[in-house]
């Protein structure tokens with residue numbers, strides 16, 4: 001059924017609009033997000049950031065459909081990616097974990113497998129947190145996971161208080177990426193680990209083109225129909241297209257002070273896990 005819808009939309013969109021590749025957007029790494037200072041070969045457009053109030057209202061608006069749409073639009077891959085991300089944290093045996101931009105708490109809930117003492121989740125959207133709190137209560141995880149409102153750029157936690165900090169599909173939403181990463185670094189204990197799971201862009205043909213078609217044309221339509229908030233599903237490809245992924249993001253992590261930075265591309269490079277230590 002879902003494949004049928006996708007096929008119909010594919011035909012519809014390719015008949016009605018000139019399909020543009022995402023190549024232009026791959027070049028959209030912001031110069032200001034290149035603290036290493038090496039100029040890119042060509043002038044790059046500014047990375048567009050969104051007002052935090054706008055981002056909050058987008059997520060407040062889709063919170064009640066967020067989990068369903070996440071799994072539906074990613075064909076369930078988001079679940080596998082979060083599992084893999086948590087598996088990578090196992091060797092660090094974190095006791096206190098902070099999940100930034102926790103949303104409906106899927107990553108925080110998955111992190112319970114690491115048997116930590118505490119997991120804290122922060123997010124700017126009260127509606128997303130309300131869904132997360134319901135899920136935590138249903139699973140009787142209230143003694144391990146605590147959620148609260150908070151901004152990535154100003155974390156409500158002391159310096160050196162966390163063994164692990166993590167963000168899934170959140171960093172590209174930060175209104176100030178560098179400040180958010182600096183805050184992650186600040187709250188980590190020495191030798192602590194940061195894990196970031198984020199969408200990235202496949203570079204190879206034909207996946208690059210298929211991905212561009214799905215992300216730019218199909219996903220906004222499907223997401224818009226189900227959530228009745230098309231803006232939220234146009235915002236998604238825009239932020240992904242402009243996000244400095246792969247090696248570019250590793251450079252930013254290093255410039256923030258992180259060490260041993262690594263990345264693990266997932267599913268043809270559609271998403272990437274980044275690991276770094278303090």
Ligand SMILES: C[S@@+](CC[C@H](N)C(=O)[O-])C[C@H]1O[C@@H](n2cnc3c(N)ncnc32)[C@H](O)[C@@H]1O
Pocket residue numbers: 052055056059070100101102103104105106107122123124125128150151152153167168169170173174175
């Ligand atoms: C795509 S959702 C990801 C939610 C969750 N981590 C997951 O894996 O499904 C992005 C979340 O980031 C939150 N967010 C956006 N900007 C933020 C910021 N500056 N500080 C904290 N949370 C933020 C949004 O409210 C939203 O819940």
